[in-house]
Amino acid sequence: MKRYSAFAIAREALRNHTGWERAWAKSEPKKKYDVIIVGAGGHGLATAYYLGKNFGITNVAILEKGWLGGGNTGRNTTIIRSNYLQDPSAAIYEKSRSLYETMSQDLNYNVMFSPRGVIMLAQTQHEVRGYKRTAHANALQGVQTEWIGPEQVKELCPIMNISGPRYPVLGGLWQARGGTARHDAVAWGYARACSDMGMDVIQQCEVQGIRQENGKVVGVDTSKGAIDCDKLGAVVAGHSGVLAKMAGFRLPIESVALQALVSEPIKPCMDVVVMANTVHGYLSQSDKGEMVIGGGTDGYNNYTQRGSFHHIEETVRALVETFPMLSRLKMLRQWGGIVDVTGDRSPILSQTPLDGMFVNCGWGTGGFKAIPGSGWAMAELIAKGRSPLTDEFSMFRFREGKFIDESVAAGVAH
Amino acid sequence: MLILHCPYCGMDVDETDLHPGGQAHLRREGPGSSDEDFEDYLFTRENPKGVHFERWRHVYGCGKWFHAARCTNTLEVFGTYPAQTLDPPQEIRDKMSGKRPGWSWGIFK
Numbered sequence: 001m002k003r004y005s006a007f008a009i010a011r012e013a014l015r016n017h018t019g020w021e022r023a024w025a026k027s028e029p030k031k032k033y034d035v036i037i038v039g040a041g042g043h044g045l046a047t048a049y050y051l052g053k054n055f056g057i058t059n060v061a062i063l064e065k066g067w068l069g070g071g072n073t074g075r076n077t078t079i080i081r082s083n084y085l086q087d088p089s090a091a092i093y094e095k096s097r098s099l100y101e102t103m104s105q106d107l108n109y110n111v112m113f114s115p116r117g118v119i120m121l122a123q124t125q126h127e128v129r130g131y132k133r134t135a136h137a138n139a140l141q142g143v144q145t146e147w148i149g150p151e152q153v154k155e156l157c158p159i160m161n162i163s164g165p166r167y168p169v170l171g172g173l174w175q176a177r178g179g180t181a182r183h184d185a186v187a188w189g190y191a192r193a194c195s196d197m198g199m200d201v202i203q204q205c206e207v208q209g210i211r212q213e214n215g216k217v218v219g220v221d222t223s224k225g226a227i228d229c230d231k232l233g234a235v236v237a238g239h240s241g242v243l244a245k246m247a248g249f250r251l252p253i254e255s256v257a258l259q260a261l262v263s264e265p266i267k268p269c270m271d272v273v274v275m276a277n278t279v280h281g282y283l284s285q286s287d288k289g290e291m292v293i294g295g296g297t298d299g300y301n302n303y304t305q306r307g308s309f310h311h312i313e314e315t316v317r318a319l320v321e322t323f324p325m326l327s328r329l330k331m332l333r334q335w336g337g338i339v340d341v342t343g344d345r346s347p348i349l350s351q352t353p354l355d356g357m358f359v360n361c362g363w364g365t366g367g368f369k370a371i372p373g374s375g376w377a378m379a380e381l382i383a384k385g386r387s388p389l390t391d392e393f394s395m396f397r398f399r400e401g402k403f404i405d406e407s408v409a410a411g412v413a414h
Numbered sequence: 415m416l417i418l419h420c421p422y423c424g425m426d427v428d429e430t431d432l433h434p435g436g437q438a439h440l441r442r443e444g445p446g447s448s449d450e451d452f453e454d455y456l457f458t459r460e461n462p463k464g465v466h467f468e469r470w471r472h473v474y475g476c477g478k479w480f481h482a483a484r485c486t487n488t489l490e491v492f493g494t495y496p497a498q499t500l501d502p503p504q505e506i507r508d509k510m511s512g513k514r515p516g517w518s519w520g521i522f523k
Contacts, residue, residue: 241461252457254436255486299434300416301486303463309415310430343457399453 001196003108023188024195027202032228033061035382036220037235038207038243040064041073042183043360043367044235045190045201046375047382052197054376055383060199061229062191063222065206069187072237075305075337076368077260077282077294079273081118081178083145085134086404088392089346090141095389096373100181103372109189111181112287116271118178119153121322123167123278131173145175156272161324167278169322180273180284186371210246210357217247217356232357233382238303238338240361249353252398253340253362257298257307261316261334265289269325279318291329293319297339297365307336339364346404349378349390358382359395419494420472421480427472435469438481438497439520463487465510465517467502470494483510 002008002021012019035051037044040062051057064070080100082093099106100113122128131147138145150162153172162169191201202224209221210232219228234243238255265288275282280296295315298307312334320327341364342348348362360378363370373389380387392404416429436459443455460466466486471479479497483506484490492513493506502522510517517523 239463242463250454250458251461252459254459254461255463300468301461301466302489303487304489308429398457399449 001192004110023192024201027061027195027200029061029063029202029205029222029224029227030200032219033200034059034229035231035233036060036227036229037062037233038220039071039234039236040068040187040191040201040203041071041235041237042069042187042190042371043073043237043363043374043378044233045069045187045194046371047233047235047360047378048194048199048375049190049197050376050379051383052194052199054379057383058197058199060194061227062194062199062201063205063207063220063227064201064203065223067203068191068201069184072337072339072367073183073187073371075260075335076183077284077292078180078183078368079118079178079275079282079284079294079366080113080115080181080369081175081273082143082369083118083120083134083138083173083175083178084406085137086346086406087141088404089406090138090143092373092377092389092393093370094141094143094373095376096370097177099372099376101177103181103186103189107189107193109185109192111185111189113179113181115177115179116273116284117156117174117176118273118275119148119156119172119174121153121172121274121276121278122170123276123322125170127278128170131171134173143175144177145173148172148174157270157274159269159325160274160322162322164321166321167276178273183368186368190375207243207246210243210354212247212354215355217354230356231382233360233378234357235360235378237340237361237363237367240340240359244352244359247352247354247357251348251359251361251395253342253348254301255303255338255340256300257302257304257336258294258296258339258365259307259312259334259336260292260294261312262286262290262292262332263326263329264332266291266329276319276322279322281315281319283319283323290332291326297341303338305336305338339367341365343398344403345406347374347393348395349374349381349387349393350395351381351385352395416489416491418470418482418491420475420478421494421496422476422478423472425475427475431472431474433471433473435471435479438467438469439500439502439522441521460520462519465492465514465519467519467522469497485514
């Protein structure tokens, strides 16, 4: 792999850009791999990358039924933060956030990480108490967040109307080290690094069955034929239930549609990310100038990657009080992704009833921020059979009543 | 927009007038059930890519609960019926079998 650098740009400029190579090789499946990862989204590619980087396992295939990063990785609002309440969540999300800080250097691929800061608005007394509690919890966990008053919120985000009348801004939970990154670049950067380590990234290859012998996984049947493997990692978000069914077990998740939209591009007016959970909306401005808006999920199961129009309307309607300037903007594009939601709004990184098969799912409405940390932890889980970061996130925690309740931090907004 | 027929009011209702209530035909487990069954009852819901039975409430209408048979992969609606019905009506099953031969869902086939 040729490294990207300022020198490379200058060199290519002098020869009409004829020397750039493919970012990742086009691969066809081999007969057998040590590990097969199903799903070439951010989480799947990150898992493969850290399997190679941290554990030296490079005989790996990443299978993708569509195109690379074409699921939720390319359909989110790219917010990165780690201000969760419970210790296991803080550990994995903070690991993830810190990995984002050096990701561009690690991957030699500009993921445009922008630690511009994230405010979670408190617009009811209930939220004030909730976020103050989170700030205290974060202080104990070593996650840098602070409670700020309404004047500071206004100073950080001048376009905001903090005086209501319906939902006045009472303050906010501020994480200065949170921010955004370029979502496609995260997937592409990991794919390029995986390919460089000799892994096969195989697109348009749908897993249609999981083969097992004596309770152990031995391979998968795909649209490109049968492939053997020693270990299998299912990292397929909304379709996790479909894969679990092939393997003969059930997962405590439901798949629902989550939508986002962007406005027409405007001049820079907002250099932080704002999340307003009471009114079910969150907002940031992209580098192109579009206002990126996300809302809540639909309330019913859905696999169609499109959601209900009225949820978009509700989100924008609710945000207009806090951001009056939005009322004059035209909305450009809208899209939906299928998110996998668990009962306690925390993910599942776990061994499964099928020996040799592991699942990484349940990130629900907020998986993008977790991509590197999730990959880091999942790689350790696959390589060693357990990881301190995933111990609490077992799929069997529900039976034991060991929930990781993040409905406050993750119930609506991401 | 999803439009469901309210079996009580006899009218087609937009989803904005409805409230989704999750999986239908849930078998409730009580004292004496196994840990696995109780876990399934509390936490594990059917999450099919295909035919699905759901509870809905006509919240801005008659206020009553009903069941809907729907496809989560195409958003096609096969029919609705009152919530007191223990098994999906044969008419709806026939319609589903016509369009999705060999379908199965939880306890139903």
